[in-house]
Amino acid sequence: MRFHKYQGTGNDFVMIDDRQRTFPAADNALVRRLCDRRRGIGADGLILLRTLPEYDFEMVYYNADGYVGSMCGNGGRCTVAFAHRLGVIQSQANFLAADGPHEASIDDNGTVRLRMIDVAGQQDTPDGVFLNTGSPHVVRFLPNSTLAEYNVYAEGRAVRFGDAFRERGGTNVNFVEAPVIEGQPWQVRTYERGVEDETYSCGTGVTAVALAAARRGAVSPVPLRTIGGDLSVSFELHPDGTFTNVYLNGPAEFVFEGDIAL
Numbered sequence: 001m002r003f004h005k006y007q008g009t010g011n012d013f014v015m016i017d018d019r020q021r022t023f024p025a026a027d028n029a030l031v032r033r034l035c036d037r038r039r040g041i042g043a044d045g046l047i048l049l050r051t052l053p054e055y056d057f058e059m060v061y062y063n064a065d066g067y068v069g070s071m072c073g074n075g076g077r078c079t080v081a082f083a084h085r086l087g088v089i090q091s092q093a094n095f096l097a098a099d100g101p102h103e104a105s106i107d108d109n110g111t112v113r114l115r116m117i118d119v120a121g122q123q124d125t126p127d128g129v130f131l132n133t134g135s136p137h138v139v140r141f142l143p144n145s146t147l148a149e150y151n152v153y154a155e156g157r158a159v160r161f162g163d164a165f166r167e168r169g170g171t172n173v174n175f176v177e178a179p180v181i182e183g184q185p186w187q188v189r190t191y192e193r194g195v196e197d198e199t200y201s202c203g204t205g206v207t208a209v210a211l212a213a214a215r216r217g218a219v220s221p222v223p224l225r226t227i228g229g230d231l232s233v234s235f236e237l238h239p240d241g242t243f244t245n246v247y248l249n250g251p252a253e254f255v256f257e258g259d260i261a262l
Helices: 028-035 073-086 152-160 203-214
Strands: 002-008 011-017 045-050 057-063 092-097 100-106 111-115 123-125 128-132 136-141 172-177 186-192 197-199 222-226 229-237 243-251 253-259
Touching: 002 073, 011 073, 028 045, 045 073, 057 073, 073 092, 073 100, 073 111, 073 203, 073 243, 073 253, 128 203, 136 203, 152 172, 152 186, 152 197, 172 203, 186 203, 203 222, 203 229, 203 243
Parallel strands: 011 045, 057 092, 136 172, 186 222
Antiparallel strands: 002 011, 002 253, 045 057, 092 100, 100 111, 111 243, 123 128, 128 136, 172 186, 186 197, 222 229, 229 243
């Protein structure tokens, strides 16, 4: 099987051109093996690019645990870059993902601007602010100078598998430091469900952080810094607290391609 490897701010994916529908999509163990960093290709997730009437393509996203996941923002940006490399799109894209239709554009430098879903509300919980940006996220704001040494794995895992979110299928968890100087990036680290570990970056996660930060005075576009690099999120905030025209912006890069025996 031919595969391509892409990454967006360190969030990496195995990309499969499945326009002929030949990939064994129900084989969760195969997806898990392909994402395994010691026994496979290695990735945070696997993405199938498929044809779909009325859209440029469909994005089918699997978490590293082998199961179909919810929307992946960085994965969506990488899929746009992949479609561009394949010649499926030029500079504009209209595609379908797990949370519905998305629009996107890619420039000559490989920067992808991806429209996310509108977000209607945020819920304050003992664990942090909860909101859904295509995937469920908790955003916990930390005091300055604590994020670098914070135990993201242990604290994130406790919230992800906690009673408060078990009936919702669990949640991703983002830990955030506000900038000391206005205009500097918000610092973000994320525990990602399905990967069950900290990832270098999470697109729906930084989107959730930006929208939660808007309640703390952040103004669009919000710059964010993850372990894997910098992203920005722009949006329109309405008086009723609804966010529309939400865009995740950042690089999506081809890493390598190859063949693997199934």
